[in-house]
């Protein structure tokens with residue numbers, strides 16, 4: 001399905017917020033996964049209680065600030081591949097389930113994985129093709145030893161796709177050479193029998209079935225001042241738990257509707273506090289996913305059109321050419337003088353674990369490139385959501 005992007009333009013391209021992708025310092029969207037066979041899924045209250053207790057007992061100092069990235073180019077972690085280890089930067093992607101690295105020279109890349117230099121590489125004699133929302137690649141399947149220097153102190157054998165050809169996949173200047181798909185086996189290519197990295201990790205080590213991402217965006221502070229935004233960002237992927245030093249307040253969990261993508265349920269959308277008031281089935285058509293590998297909020301066409309209308313209405317103090325609202329025309333302000341206050345806050349409400357409630361993620365216009373902030377929570381009718389959203 002083609003889903004339009006919700007984009008506003010300032011002088012620079014102003015992607016109105018990567019929802020799945022990024023969080024302010026205050027927020028982390030905990031993601032949990034496990035093999036589908038595991039009985040205590042992320043929905044179970046007992047499983048989440050266990051997670052929380054386990055999480056607070058452990059510190060993950062070595063993993064704090066282990067992600068890097070630039071606005072719009074994704075967050076990456078350093079991984080060591082093969083024997084002796086070859087260090088590569090790997091995009092962290094909750095929207096796919098293959099681990100793949102460049103295995104041939106490419107004009108945008110400084111380095112790539114040399115299979116012939118790894119004594120632990122094993123060829124699987126199969127090829128694989130993976131298309132993404134943007135870009136695609138083809139490669140050859142094998143396995144090798146992997147570790148994450150600023151992650152766990154373990155080495156494991158996992159499937160690896162050696163990318164031999166790609167189209168619009170790598171990004172010039174992004175500084176990453178591969179992708180770590182953290183979603184479930186169901187969406188792995190060529191099929192669900194190709195065990196994803198995280199599943200291999202769980203099978204071969206005693207790491208708890210949890211990981212969390214803190215995606216801070218472009219280094220802004222709690223003031224969300226545009227002036228504090230820098231191009232380079234640092235963030236964290238905590239493997240095996242949640243680090244209490246990385247958040248304040250309570251953690252809110254949203255159920256994973258189905259373990260393939262991290263599919264979640266949006267129960268309400270507001271623009272400046274005004275309910276879009278659509279049937280919440282529309283919000284989740286054909287699915288809502290949390291995807292760390294993209295930098296845009298994507299909405300179904302009908303919702304997108306309603307949201308743009310509401311944003312336009314909320315920003316009516318300023319006259320914009322109609323092309324601006326169609327994403328065809330830029331409107332420019334002098335650096336530092338963009339009138340953010342005229343643009344509305346967009347709030348997405350996710351269903352809470354206790355389905356009587358939902359919690360709100362508010363996106364301020366200032367935090368363009370990357371910010372979501374957990375603002376507060378509100379109650380919704382569980383019945384309504386069950387019937388209408390699912």
Ligand SMILES: *[C@@H]1O[C@H](CO)[C@@H](O)[C@H](O)[C@H]1NC(C)=O
Nearest residue numbers: 106107108109171172173174
């Ligand atoms: C990549 O970007 C750099 C810096 O913008 C530029 O100099 C270089 O020509 C680009 N490389 C390719 C292959 O487009």
Ligand SMILES: *[C@@H]1O[C@H](CO)[C@@H](O)[C@H](O)[C@H]1NC(C)=O
Nearest residue numbers: 062149150151152153154155
């Ligand atoms: C990692 O594990 C190895 C062997 O299990 C141990 O010798 C080493 O000290 C550990 N390193 C860290 C940083 O914990």
Ligand SMILES: *[C@@H]1O[C@H](CO)[C@@H](O)[C@H](O)[C@H]1NC(C)=O
Nearest residue numbers: 220221222223224225227228
């Ligand atoms: C927030 O802004 C206020 C006033 O502009 C300033 O005094 C304060 O230091 C800022 N706080 C942070 C964390 O930047």
Ligand SMILES: *[C@@H]1O[C@H](CO)[C@@H](O)[C@H](O)[C@H]1NC(C)=O
Nearest residue numbers: 354355356357379381382383
């Ligand atoms: C959730 O809703 C159910 C049914 O309406 C009710 O029995 C239950 O007490 C509610 N739980 C909370 C925590 O509000």
Ligand SMILES: *[C@@H]1O[C@H](CO)[C@@H](O)[C@H](O)[C@H]1NC(C)=O
Nearest residue numbers: 356357358376377378379380
């Ligand atoms: C949510 O529901 C709880 C229990 O029913 C109630 O105590 C609380 O005041 C409600 N909160 C809001 C914001 O409506």
